[in-house]
Amino acid sequence: MTSDLEELTALPDAQKEQLARSVLAALGIDVKRRQKDELIHACTVSGYHSDQDRNPTAALNVDNLLWHCLGCGTGGTVLWLIATLQHTSIEQAREWLHGEAGLTRAMDLPDLLALFDSLYAEKTRAPLPTYSPRMLERWQGIDGYILDDRQIPISTAIRMGICTDPDGFIGPPENRVRTGPRAVIPHWWQGRLVGWQSRRLPGADPAAPKYLSTPGFPREETVFAHDPAQDTVVVVESPMSQLRHQHHQPIEATFGADVTAEQIQHLARGRRKLIWFMDNDNAGWKAAAGRTFNGRFFPGAPQRAAAHCENWIVENPFAADPADMSDEMVDLLIAEHAVPWPVWQKPDQLYCHRCLQPSHNGACQ
Numbered sequence: 001m002t003s004d005l006e007e008l009t010a011l012p013d014a015q016k017e018q019l020a021r022s023v024l025a026a027l028g029i030d031v032k033r034r035q036k037d038e039l040i041h042a043c044t045v046s047g048y049h050s051d052q053d054r055n056p057t058a059a060l061n062v063d064n065l066l067w068h069c070l071g072c073g074t075g076g077t078v079l080w081l082i083a084t085l086q087h088t089s090i091e092q093a094r095e096w097l098h099g100e101a102g103l104t105r106a107m108d109l110p111d112l113l114a115l116f117d118s119l120y121a122e123k124t125r126a127p128l129p130t131y132s133p134r135m136l137e138r139w140q141g142i143d144g145y146i147l148d149d150r151q152i153p154i155s156t157a158i159r160m161g162i163c164t165d166p167d168g169f170i171g172p173p174e175n176r177v178r179t180g181p182r183a184v185i186p187h188w189w190q191g192r193l194v195g196w197q198s199r200r201l202p203g204a205d206p207a208a209p210k211y212l213s214t215p216g217f218p219r220e221e222t223v224f225a226h227d228p229a230q231d232t233v234v235v236v237e238s239p240m241s242q243l244r245h246q247h248h249q250p251i252e253a254t255f256g257a258d259v260t261a262e263q264i265q266h267l268a269r270g271r272r273k274l275i276w277f278m279d280n281d282n283a284g285w286k287a288a289a290g291r292t293f294n295g296r297f298f299p300g301a302p303q304r305a306a307a308h309c310e311n312w313i314v315e316n317p318f319a320a321d322p323a324d325m326s327d328e329m330v331d332l333l334i335a336e337h338a339v340p341w342p343v344w345q346k347p348d349q350l351y352c353h354r355c356l357q358p359s360h361n362g363a364c365q
Contacts, residue, residue, distance in 0.1 A: 020062040023078055023097070027085055032056050037063050045084055046072040048134045066127060076129035076216055083215030086172045090215050129216045131193040139163040139184050145201050146183050150323065152243045160225075160243060161186045168204055170212065180204030182212070185239055189222045197239065219255035223266045226252055232273040234334060235301075237284065241277075241322040248327050249334065257283035259301040268308035275338050276302050277314040277330075279321045285346045288313050302341035312338040319350035319359035329353060 020039055024031055031039045038059035042052035049057060049071050057071030060078065068075030076084070083093035142157045143164045152162070168179040182198040195214035200206075213219070224239045225246060234251040236242055242253040254263055257278060267274060278284035290300040302311040315337045322330055351357065355364035 017062045020060050020065060020078075023065075023082070024060060027082065034062075035059070037061055043069040043071055043074075045069065045074050045081070046132050046135055048072060048132065048137075068130075069132075072132035072134060074130055074132045074135070075127075077127065080129050080216045087170065087176065088172055088215070093215065128189065128192075128194045128218045128221065129214070131195065131214070133193050136161060136163060136184065136186060136193075136196070139165045143181060143183055143201050149202075150240060150244060152240075153247050156243055156247055162243070164201070165198060168198070168200075168208065170208070179208035185243070187217070187222070187224060187239075189218065189226070194218055194222065199240070220260045221262050223263055224253040224255060226266060228270060231271060232275065233267065233271060234275045234277050235267060236277050236322050237279050237287075238321065238323060244323045245327065245330055249330065254301075257287040259287060259304075261304070264301065264305050264308075268305045271309045273310040273312065274302070274305055275312045275314060275334060276341070277316065277322050277334065280316055280319060280347065280350060288341075288344060289346065300341075302344075306341060311341045313341050313344040314338045315344060315347070317347055317349070317351050318353035320353040325353055 017034070017039075021031060024039065024041060027044070029041050029044055031041050033040050038061050040056050040059050042056045043049050043058035045058075046069065058067065058069040060067045060081075065078040066075065067078055067081045079090050079093045079097070082088075082097060083090050086093060086096060088096070141164050142154070142162055146152050146157060146162060147154055163184045165182045165184050168182040169176045170179055171177050179200070181201040181204050183201055184196050184198050186196045187194055195217040197214075197217070198212045200208055200210050225242050227233075227250070230250040232250060234245075234249050236245075236251060236253050237255075237257055239253045239255070242251050245251050252267065254267075276288060278288050286300070288300050288302060290303060291298050302313055305311050314333050316333055317337075318325070318329075325333075350359040352359050352364060357364070
């Protein structure tokens with residue numbers, strides 16, 4: 001199996017450079033000069049530069065098609081660059097690239113498609129994107145929904161850099177749509193800003209996605225609010241649950257119920273104990289207990305992590321996620337209702353966490 005670099009190295013140098021130049025030209029970027037293996041040009045991702053005409057700080061490497069800016073520290077793959085400049089997803093960037101006729105001057109279209117499929121296929125993960133923290137400075141303030149409705153302490157919101165995007169623009173520049181206010185939740189990994197998620201706030205277009213992520217968001221390769229120094233950690237699905245309870249519990253989030261092997265390694269490495277507090281729904285139950293597909297059993301996340309450390313699961317009787325519960329209730333469930341993973345069972349009956357009656361729709365009676 002060849003690597004991304006080997007796939008590219010096999011191409012003639014002139015063809016690789018023409019492909020890189022064609023991508024930049026299609027994005028409206030003028031190359032100032034070539035310096036060794038890099039095409040130097042002005043940074044068009046961050047607006048916090050000066051005198052980019054005379055002193056350009058961005059470069060696209062013609063060998064591996066990785067883009068970076070020395071001025072702001074932002075960088076990622078060429079598909080990430082396209083998605084970021086077009087305000088679209090990685091998949092939409094791939095479609096745009098495939099449909100850009102001008103790029104076929106560098107390579108025949110079938111070869112171009114095959115190259116980019118090999119570059120960013122699942123077999124080899126693309127490098128994590130890196131953003132300049134200054135890119136968050138365009139958004140100011142913390143919406144009351146985060147502090148009041150979601151009950152995230154102001155100290156947590158400030159420490160984690162949560163801010164508000166009042167416009168919530170989505171779509172490419174020529175067809176941008178304002179969807180309304182969104183809470184922006186930065187994601188840091190090993191000291192670098194690798195992206196952010198945004199959540200729709202009250203007053204936004206209800207048809208807009210509830211959650212959006214930056215292009216190439218590394219949900220499968222990273223863990224939210226990961227702290228390797230913690231000996232015992234509570235694992236939840238949602239960053240919102242983590243934010244709600246990080247002030248009183250050592251807690252990390254997996255960006256959903258699908259927990260990858262790479263996330264298991266990060267969560268379990270050097271740890272004594274993991275306490276899984278998954279959402280009380282089908283996805284959360286499968287994540288905890290495992291699932292059978294086409295006659296084959298796939299172990300749940302706690303069983304997979306058990307090879308590395310002790311694993312427990314919270315027996316949660318409530319029809320609520322940790323983000324919806326009080327500090328006292330979460331503390332009680334973790335302290336008195338967590339059991340070793342082999343004896344955990346899916347609840348037969350769910351209850352309302354407010355009135356303690358069987359779960360119901362609407363207000364408590």
